[in-house]
Amino acid sequence: MTIDELLYLFNNKKELTLKDNFIGKIIKELAYINCNINYEFIDEINREFSHQQYYKNTEPKISACILTLNESRTIDRCINSIKEDVDEIIVVDSGSTDNTLKIINERFTNAIVIKEQWNDDFSLLRNKAVEYTTNDWIFFIDADEYIDDQSKGKIKKIVNFLQPLDCQPYYISPYIKDHNGDQYTNTKRIFNKKFKLYYRGRVHEELFHDNYEFITDIGINVIMHHDGYKKEVMKNKDKILRNLQLIELMLKEEPLNIKWKFYFAKNLLNQSSESSKIKAEKILTTIIDSSRVEDPYFLKSFILLCQVYISKSDLSKLKESIHYIKSNKVPVPQFDLAYLEMVFTLMAFQSKLSYMSTAIEPMIAEINNSYISSNNNHIKNVISIIGFFTGDFDKYFKYLPDTDNLYEFNSRILLDKLNDSLRKNHK
CATH class of the missing domain: 1.25.40 (Serine Threonine Protein Phosphatase 5, Tetratricopeptide repeat)
Incomplete structure (x- = not known):
């Protein structure tokens, strides 16, 4: 299968997913294809992409690689989530002192644990992990990540469909959903060793190829959850300081x-x-x-x-x-x-509202000949509203009118609406 054929399939995704066959079921799991090939789809092309044409008799063998350092909080969850999708689990541990290794050895006896010294370089550990694998396909998952229940079992099927793809190097990107709801694409977690890709960078490491500046990225509808950026986790593992030190090292090496x-x-x-x-x-x-x-x-x-x-x-x-x-x-x-x-x-x-409020507030105490309110209650009301919209709630309550001094456009209505909303959303 060429990249053009894959792009053709993807371009006809809506039509293909209506068919209850292998291609229809798999093509719907492709989220995007980001490549630098200039291509044009010709309407007259009407090929038959059958189950037999692309489904290999031998399923792809996938090795999962996990880096660990004191991951007892999450390692069980991580490995349990990938068992349906991988044939080998390589754990590279850089000096855990908690129960990480005990959990792995007792609950996941087929996992291979490699101990490597931490040398201020995540790429070094990732490249080492790949060297220890025995399968063609590599899947990197962090210890504080796990595959969503609805996505389990999809990776092997998708890789099986894509492995005949005959083109320049490519990697496959599942979605990563953070604990706060943020989603990340272009995650570059799955690739074949035949492409000779390698990691570079002590931190925020990325996959590179010596001869290709651009690598095709295929996004897939597989969701991985991540909670390693929670404040308490960042603090306990001192990730901010660690990353800053590694970035400073990279700045010295690549200024x-x-x-x-x-x-x-x-x-x-x-x-x-x-x-x-x-x-x-x-x-x-x-x-x-x-x-x-x-x-x-x-x-x-x-x-x-x-x-x-x-x-x-x-x-x-x-x-x-x-x-x-x-x-x-x-x-x-x-x-x-x-x-x-x-x-x-x-x-x-x-800014304009604050300027107006500051300019008019000193005039409140002055006598005026207003047709609306001789004691300037109407002005107080507007300044109260400005305080509400600018977040100056001291000013809002200072000039909040009583029930005997309500105007067509009054600030007390805002307070009533806020209270109603708070009551509805805190039941």
Whole structure:
């Protein structure tokens, strides 16, 4: 099967999934195909892709690779979730002192445990794990991840369908769903050893090939859950400090690689000190001034810098950034651009309201000849509303009118609606 044939199948996904056959059942599990091949689908092509044509008599053999270091909280859950999809489990442990190895040895006697010293390099451990495998197909899963119950058993079937694919190197990407609901694509977790892919980078490691800059990515509808970024886990395992140290090492080894500058800035922003945030902003600005727009880490840096402007309420720079994206057709995700525009509009609205409130508040005590309210209760009401929308609730309650001084557009209605909503959502 060529990549063109696979793309043809994927392009006709809706029609094929209506058929109750092998191809129909498998093609629906493909989520996306990201390749750099220029192709055109010709309507006249009407091939028959049968079960016999692509279903191999011998199922693919898959080796799962897991890196561990004090993973007693999750290792049982992880291995139990993959048993239907793999033929071999390789665990590379870098010095666990908890019950991780005891759990593996007692509950998963077929798992092969390899002990390797931690040398500040995740890629080194991943590449070592691949060396210990005896099967062609590799599936990497982290110890704090597990396959969703509805996705169990899918990986082997999908790999069986894709293994005849005759093209340049490719990897297969399940979805990863974080504990907070975030979903990640382009996870690059499944690949064949024949492609000679290898990991590079002490942290935030990625798959590379010596002769191919671009590697085809095939996304699949297999969901893996991950809870390793929960605050208590990050704190207990000191992941933030560990990652920052590894990124600093990468910056020394590859000082011109903007990937490490980006991650260094991102980690600085996770720190509470103002000096760290200032330093991060400078690094991100340098990346944008010296990098190509097409570089994915340029785009990530640009969006992260915009988030810095939002946190600082820097409307001027945020406005400039949005204008730059639009005028230069910077290929940021459309949802991100929409978010930046909405936040800018809201922040500008809040700024104007706050200015109006500050300007008019000193006039409340003055005598006026208003036809609406001689004691300025109508003005107090509007300032109360402004306090509600700008989050200044001290001001909101300070000028909240009593029930005898209600107006057509009054702030007490907002309080009533809020209370109603709170009651409905906390039953």
